[in-house]
Amino acid sequence: MSLIKYSCNYSLFKHVLQNNTIQKNSTRFLQTSSVCLKNQAGRYRITPKGDFPLTYEMANPPHRIAHRKAWNSWNTSNLDGGVRSAETAVEDMFIRKFVTGTWHNLFASEVIIKRQHNIIRIAGIITRGLSPRKMYFLIGYTEELLGFWLQCPVKMELQTIADRKDIVFKYI
């Protein structure tokens, strides 16, 4: 506890010190180049016609995570004391590639990967592009093969939509 207090005080002290030096130099900087630190990742630009469909997930930029929308990967490996954080990230990427490839052109949402204990649950919204029978085949195939690969039980949790428009949140 005392250590934290000390480090806090120390950083405050340093901050004050730096501010003092700036004031002492009394120099002003003028920025002549355009601003480059604009946040762009995970955001969609407005199209001229305003007809680009966004799902709820797409409509919310990354800083809305945990406020308006949730994460795409649910696990505890990045928490304090969590294990296998690198492996988890790579495996999740593998699962996403595998699932989008196996369920070709069917996923209408992001692939959500939830890990609890040794179970991996893969959730998502798919379109009804295949007959239910073929979907069951793919469910069995995906679950079993990913199970062999990741060596743990894998479950699919799917919801189907009749039309891709069903999950459009807004057009921009």
Place this chain on the structure above:
Amino acid sequence: MNLPALISKRPPAYFYASLNVLRRSLSQAADEERIEIPKRIHRGPTDILKALEKTISRDPTAAHYKYHDDPYLIPMSNIGKRTFAMAQESGRKSAHWIRKEHADLFNHKEADPAIPSFFPKLVYNENSQVTIEDLTKAIEEHRVQDAQFIYNLLKKSEQEVNDKLKQMLLELVCYFNCDDSIDEEFIEERWFKQSSNLKDRMRKTWKDGSFAEELFQSVTNPTADTYSAIIQGMNKYFQADRAWKLFEESQAKGLVLTTDAYNSLIRVTNFLKESADKRLDFITNILSDMNKCGVAPNLGTLNAVLHSLSSMGSNRSAREFLMGLLSEFRTLGIEPSLGSWYYVMITFYKERSPPTTVLYEIMNQIKDKEHSIRDLSDTNFFVTAMDVCRNHLNDVELAKRINDLLHYGDNYNLIGDSFKESIYYRHYVILMVANTPLEEFMRDIYDLLVPNIYIPEPGVMNEILKQIELNGIVEYLPKIWSDMVSFDHANRENLVDYVVDIMIENPQPENPSLTEHFSKIAWDIYKRIEEQNVRKIGKISATGGKYGKMMALLLRNNDFEQGCKIMEKLDKEHQTIPGVPRLEDLELFIDHCIENKMPSRAIACIQYCSDSGFAECGALASKLNEKLTLDESHLQKLFKIVGDLKLSDKISQEQNESK
């Protein structure tokens, strides 16, 4: 709140009383009773899961949890249930195939400790270096083909397999008839497999001259166990004659076989002996043989004898034998399993056999108990009990008791497979629909079971429709029809005809919403008939009578436009549509034409009547003439059809008078 007042208040009398009780009980506990800490109960790793699972019962409002909980993916028919589950299993199988084909890619060790079932299966070939341990492992894991292959490799590389291992291998190959069974992982395949294929069950399937026999021959000093294993294997696959020879051989050597070997011999009595008397003698001989050799009988013995008795035809001596047997085994302390009761039932309830109360007595013995599987035949009990209940006893109360027993504790595990389950419910539903008030049936049974637990087969649907017709409670018809559509019954001619007939015979003038429903159903059926594939085999035939009825149903709801469409169809395809509508349906159409002031349609209809050879078309024409003022061209047309209108008027009057 006035706190001092509350404190100063004297506590009530009961306060002291309860204090005294407390004091007394405390001192008593110290004096006499000592708190006994119960011994720790050792729990398995999955016990807590099992305890949790017990708190959840089957939810009839949701599909089985093996299906995806999504409207598109929930099966709505029996075929759907089967194909969806099997498709998923097929997907799993292809994953297994991929793993087999690319075995080198699946050897990474992700799980710690490593879980062997995730790794590719070991494949042995001619050049594999195998050891005794490999063989032991293959036997333990019931890999029958692998075990045989490894054994041959061991023999080739001249490694000695000890007698104990040889015995284990012999038992394995005898039990499985030298073949791998369906992998235990594929539960759906096991569930949907047709188990009651009678032909397959009672036929010699033992592989003569197979590995098992070679192995038996290679044993230099066959012991009682060796003989027991091969005899059991042969009997299991109905190679009864050779098994009997081996039995005699072993008896000549003075060996004492195991109980199971004796049981297997009893089980194939019917293959060895012809007439009932000889069979009974044979069984008695074997039992006394066992007694002589000091081989204690077990549940398997009881079930084997009962099995043989049950297939002897309706024979009085067999029944007497059975009664004696049951009491004798009871004195031995061998509790019959559900399978034993199954055999008792099929002995007593044959076709055309006099009714007996055996099942009631059986139910008294086994009610309110949790049963676990003790014999392979145990899974036959519930389906046969319900069959007897419906076909022999026709007793609703008994059916309810059987159903309660099935849902008691974990007894549902004994239902067997999907085939037995559906037959069980078929008997149950047919019995209940015929013997309970329809409202009660629909509320307590239909709504509960259908569609998630059981989907009625067409025959059962027919029974339900019959009850609706008998009781005249047509309110259920819209619901039943929508169920029929989703269960794929809407293309069954007899059911569709039945629905149409019920609707036509139960007009609902005081219930407009029901009339509207009927009209919708009729239009739905019409559309279905129109849209069906010409080349389809079992399609619904389009007869004039059916069209007429559908038209009448539409007209009752004043759907004149749609009624006209059917009339046009009838008129246009008069040559191809077999049969003609009933006159009353055509009359109704003309009435509606008059109402809607459509003389040309009415005249077309009258033309149709005349072409179809109805004598009453004159009356229809005059009716039209009376109710509507017809112009010259219409009158001319009518005249062409029926001749003189006035004349026909007279004729119809005369007809009415003569009536």
